Amino acid sequence: xxxxxxxxxxxxxxxxxxxxxxxxxxxxxxxxxxxxxxxxxxxxxxxxxxxxxxxxxxxxxxxxxxxxxxxxxxxxxxxxxxxxxxxxxxxxxxxxxxxxxxxxxxxxxxxxxxx
Amino acid sequence: xxxxxxxxxxxxxxxxxxxxxxxxxxxxxxxxxxxxxxxxxxxxxxxxxxxxxxxxxxxxxxxxxxxxxxxxxxxxxxxxxxxxxxxxxxxxxxxxxxxxxxxxxxxxxxxxxxxxxxxxxxxxxxxxxxxxxxxxxxxxxxxxxxxxxxxxxxxxxxxxxxxxxxxxxxxxxxxxxxxxxxxxxxxxxxxxxxxxxxxxxxxxxxxxxxxxxxxxxxxxxxxxxxxxxxxxxxxxxxxxxxxxxxxxxxxxxxxxxxxxxxxxxxxxxxxxxxxxxxxxxxxxxxxxxxxxxxxxxxxxxxxxxxxxxxxxxxxxxxxxxxxxxxxxxxxxxxxxxxxxxxxxxxxxxxxxxxxxxxxxxxxxxxxxxxxxxxxxxxxxxxxxxxxxxxxxxxxxxxxxxxxxxxxxxxxxxxxxxxxxxxxxxxxxxxxxxxxxxxxxxxxxxxxxxxxxxxxxxxxxxxxxxxxxxxxxxxxxxxxxxxxxxxxxxxxxxxxxxxxxxxxxxxxxxxxxxxxxxxxxxxxxxxxxxxxxxxxxxxxxxxxxxxxxxxxxxxxxxxxxxxxxxxxxxxxxxxxxxxxxxxxxxx
Numbered sequence: 001x002x003x004x005x006x007x008x009x010x011x012x013x014x015x016x017x018x019x020x021x022x023x024x025x026x027x028x029x030x031x032x033x034x035x036x037x038x039x040x041x042x043x044x045x046x047x048x049x050x051x052x053x054x055x056x057x058x059x060x061x062x063x064x065x066x067x068x069x070x071x072x073x074x075x076x077x078x079x080x081x082x083x084x085x086x087x088x089x090x091x092x093x094x095x096x097x098x099x100x101x102x103x104x105x106x107x108x109x110x111x112x113x114x115x
Numbered sequence: 116x117x118x119x120x121x122x123x124x125x126x127x128x129x130x131x132x133x134x135x136x137x138x139x140x141x142x143x144x145x146x147x148x149x150x151x152x153x154x155x156x157x158x159x160x161x162x163x164x165x166x167x168x169x170x171x172x173x174x175x176x177x178x179x180x181x182x183x184x185x186x187x188x189x190x191x192x193x194x195x196x197x198x199x200x201x202x203x204x205x206x207x208x209x210x211x212x213x214x215x216x217x218x219x220x221x222x223x224x225x226x227x228x229x230x231x232x233x234x235x236x237x238x239x240x241x242x243x244x245x246x247x248x249x250x251x252x253x254x255x256x257x258x259x260x261x262x263x264x265x266x267x268x269x270x271x272x273x274x275x276x277x278x279x280x281x282x283x284x285x286x287x288x289x290x291x292x293x294x295x296x297x298x299x300x301x302x303x304x305x306x307x308x309x310x311x312x313x314x315x316x317x318x319x320x321x322x323x324x325x326x327x328x329x330x331x332x333x334x335x336x337x338x339x340x341x342x343x344x345x346x347x348x349x350x351x352x353x354x355x356x357x358x359x360x361x362x363x364x365x366x367x368x369x370x371x372x373x374x375x376x377x378x379x380x381x382x383x384x385x386x387x388x389x390x391x392x393x394x395x396x397x398x399x400x401x402x403x404x405x406x407x408x409x410x411x412x413x414x415x416x417x418x419x420x421x422x423x424x425x426x427x428x429x430x431x432x433x434x435x436x437x438x439x440x441x442x443x444x445x446x447x448x449x450x451x452x453x454x455x456x457x458x459x460x461x462x463x464x465x466x467x468x469x470x471x472x473x474x475x476x477x478x479x480x481x482x483x484x485x486x487x488x489x490x491x492x493x494x495x496x497x498x499x500x501x502x503x504x505x506x507x508x509x510x511x512x513x514x515x516x517x518x519x520x521x522x523x524x525x526x527x528x529x530x531x532x533x534x535x536x537x538x539x540x541x542x543x544x545x546x547x548x549x550x551x552x553x554x555x556x557x558x559x560x561x562x563x564x565x566x567x568x569x570x571x572x573x574x575x576x577x578x579x580x581x582x583x584x585x586x587x588x589x590x591x592x593x594x595x596x597x598x599x600x601x602x603x604x605x606x607x608x609x610x611x612x613x614x615x616x617x618x619x620x621x622x623x624x625x626x627x628x629x630x631x632x633x634x635x636x637x638x639x640x641x642x643x644x645x646x647x648x649x650x651x652x653x654x655x656x657x658x659x660x661x662x663x664x665x666x667x668x669x670x671x672x673x674x675x676x677x678x679x680x681x682x683x684x685x686x687x688x689x690x691x692x693x694x695x696x697x698x699x700x701x
Binding site for chain 1: 183
């Protein structure tokens with residue numbers, strides 16, 4: 001989470017596109033919420049302003065200037081992997097840069113090519 | 116621009132009001148964590164305050180590295196301790212530190228008391244006073260956590276601090292449990308919560324923090340991260356956790372056993388980190404923003420008595436200190452029995468160290484005939500008898516008679532009434548941690564501002580003496596302990612987990628401050644460290660603390676320690692030296 005946010009030249013978690021929470025108490029372990037780069041992304045289909053377009057290799061790219069902040073994409077994501085930037089009122093969407101992978105010492109997350 | 120936390124959230128439980136103040140100058144001068152907390156405690160806690168009255172404030176503080184750098188993952192709590200009657204300071208990880216900073220605060224000050232049970236929900240800039248009558252007197256602190264998890268938003272970026280019945284019953288060493296397995300353990304913060312009818316605090320937030328130099332920040336971050344991940348000592352904390360110390364300390368003959376009648380436990384192997392890892396380890400976890408993950412949970416499968424093939428599996432946290440206090444110290448060598456005791460203490464919200472040491476004292480007091488079954492409420496306390504100890508813990512929390520009421524105030528208090536002072540292993544009123552390594556360890560417990568092994572790590576000086584055979588003079592020893600404690604004030608103001616003290620050296624800290632727009636030198640940092648230690652010592656003196664009035668339990672002279680015989684004269688000399696040094700800290 002913190003690695004992701006660091007890409008924006010800030011510390012903290014507000015702009016992180018990866019999120020970790022417990023699976024109902026930490027004794028049950030953790031859930032990593034992150035975009036899985038759908039080939040046919042539901043978030044894109046519900047965007048009323050076409051602010052989301054298909055990314056080559058899976059997932060979507062956000063055109064912030066077109067986004068009206070309606071949050072439909074957040075609700076459309078079945079796995080809950082679109083987050084909300086409260087400071088800018090825009091979705092936070094994973095760009096699949098892989099920066100977070102280097103900061104996971106236990107290899108929980110990794111990059112994979114989708115063919 | 117300087118990027119430092121500056122906002123303080125003030126909460127008045129009596130009037131159910133909250134407000135936010137910007138105290139940038141306070142953080143600039145006193146860094147954060149322990150430094151800021153002691154100043155706020157001076158401001159908010161009236162002289163001679165009763166620790167269990169509304170006048171006693173609770174201060175939480177995080178530091179300038181919280182949210183920025185890995186393993187800056189701890190929150191400092193300060194209050195007046197109901198156990199020792201002076202400085203209460205306790206540190207906790209979990210998600211507490213990150214959540215407080217992400218909610219926008221450098222510190223939270225809680226004043227007053229509620230008339231009815233309440234819990235606080237702090238989400239960013241809003242604080243809510245919520246009804247807690249339904250979760251008051253709940254038997255299990257795990258359940259309270261589960262309920263608040265469901266009721267409050269912010270999953271993943273929040274902390275849930277709560278007390279158990281021990282805090283509600285004002286047991287002087289009740290703890291505050293966070294995220295189920297981490298604690299503001301020592302010195303009775305749980306009782307202060309209880310006295311305020313404050314059952315729990317939820318804190319959440321999801322903000323970003325600006326930087327002066329993002330590029331330099333990314334570089335130094337990577338450097339620290341790599342050091343942490345590749346360091347052999349961090350690897351050990353990750354693999355076995357702190358319980359890796361059970362076997363070595365036992366072999367050294369420094370593991371307090373059966374109320375320190377011995378310092379070597381014949382069953383230590385069975386409750387060692389290696390045995391737990393092999394037979395019970397169910398999960399390893401990290402505090403938020405820590406790559407080490409030293410938290411070890413055992414999975415214990417327990418049958419229900421009522422019917423066959425009916426089981427529950429509980430996850431129970433274990434650490435070196437809790438294995439010592441509820442294991443060797445009371446003669447428990449059966450790991451399953453030990454886990455049951457740890458689980459009970461967690462459910463009730465007691466400090467595991469003080470509880471174990473209190474039971475150890477009570478067992479010896481009964482053995483010696485100072486107390487009988489009239490006091491123990493029918494129990495025959497025996498070394499290694501976990502079933503009886505479980506009952507005693509419940510009697511203690513339920514405060515069933517005068518004896519358990521006294522025991523609930525700590526063994527300093529109880530041994531004043533029932534005798535057995537020579538084997539009441541408390542230092543400055545705080546029950547002893549698990550190191551009988553030698554003079555330096557015990558001196559550290561006596562002169563350290565929290566009376567904890569974490570203040571100045573005397574055990575590590577003793578271990579060096581054992582390894583090298585090179586002894587220091589009393590002057591050198593006292594100097595070394597105080598210098599170590601002064602430096603640790605910087606770590607606990609940033610706030611860095613002490614496990615990473617070998618990585619966060621002065622040069623690295625100075626470098627890490629730069630992308631935040633702050634310049635320090637090694638000298639200036641050390642000077643602030645001494646200033647913080649002095650402020651803490653002055654608070655203690657203000658509240659009636661006197662180094663030369665400390666009671667020294669005879670037992671430590673009777674049981675031999677690996678670093679050599681501990682002499683009364685050496686301690687007396689060191690105490691007067693320490694008093695002089697602490698009074699004259701620059």
